[in-house]
Amino acid sequence: MKMLAPLNGASEETIREALNNKQRVCSNEKLRKLIARDDKRFKDNAGPWTILHNMVEKILKPNGFVLYYQIANPHEPEDSPARYYQLTVSDEFWLRNGRDFGKICIGLDGKYDLNIDRAPVLSIVVENNASCGTPLAFTLSNKENHMTIRMAVSAVKQNIPCNNNNCEHNWYYEDLHDAKGFKRICPCSQNNLWNPYMMIDKHRPSKLGIEGLTCGAILCWFHIMQTLGNHLKEWQIPQQFR
Numbered sequence: 001m002k003m004l005a006p007l008n009g010a011s012e013e014t015i016r017e018a019l020n021n022k023q024r025v026c027s028n029e030k031l032r033k034l035i036a037r038d039d040k041r042f043k044d045n046a047g048p049w050t051i052l053h054n055m056v057e058k059i060l061k062p063n064g065f066v067l068y069y070q071i072a073n074p075h076e077p078e079d080s081p082a083r084y085y086q087l088t089v090s091d092e093f094w095l096r097n098g099r100d101f102g103k104i105c106i107g108l109d110g111k112y113d114l115n116i117d118r119a120p121v122l123s124i125v126v127e128n129n130a131s132c133g134t135p136l137a138f139t140l141s142n143k144e145n146h147m148t149i150r151m152a153v154s155a156v157k158q159n160i161p162c163n164n165n166n167c168e169h170n171w172y173y174e175d176l177h178d179a180k181g182f183k184r185i186c187p188c189s190q191n192n193l194w195n196p197y198m199m200i201d202k203h204r205p206s207k208l209g210i211e212g213l214t215c216g217a218i219l220c221w222f223h224i225m226q227t228l229g230n231h232l233k234e235w236q237i238p239q240q241f242r
């Protein structure tokens, strides 16, 4: 991945060509750096979560990409949000898209197979004016439940920029009071009411997570039909009535 980074945004064909020409993708100098980096990680005993933590502190936070970061506290009770790990990331452009295209409805969906630890990743997306799905924010947590979903949606809500073109939409970071971590706040997000419907799957925690926080929840059509189909099968409704 790291070696392909300079080709970020290149066409599929260019990337394929580069992959075929391994000498070009991985020069001796690049290889030396990668080995040195891995040796250092091995020496520091740094696993992927430590690497991610360093990335959050040194790269993502200074650039304002982190909306919310919370280190899990296993001593907290299960019904306390502070018990859970949470990293929500976004981008100025994504947040503007959220403001412009996510007025009426945004989509939420969790996936468990995006990393080897099967840590849930919640994607929050909007549909842009070209009818394409575009990201608004991603959240990595150690458990998908109504508390982690709520933290993610409120982090986004506190950072949707206002509608004023002359505003610089300044933001700042504030340390969390009851947990270890920090959150990003864009004060002008208070100026306009961002209160879309959330399109969710049938997963109950998502509905609980956003209750009172936004306009309301609507179920994704695909999931409604899938659930209905499953129920029809379970109830053994004859085929001709389905």
Ligand SMILES: [Zn+2]
Pocket: 161, 162, 163, 164, 167, 168, 169, 170, 188, 189
């Ligand atoms: Zn603003």
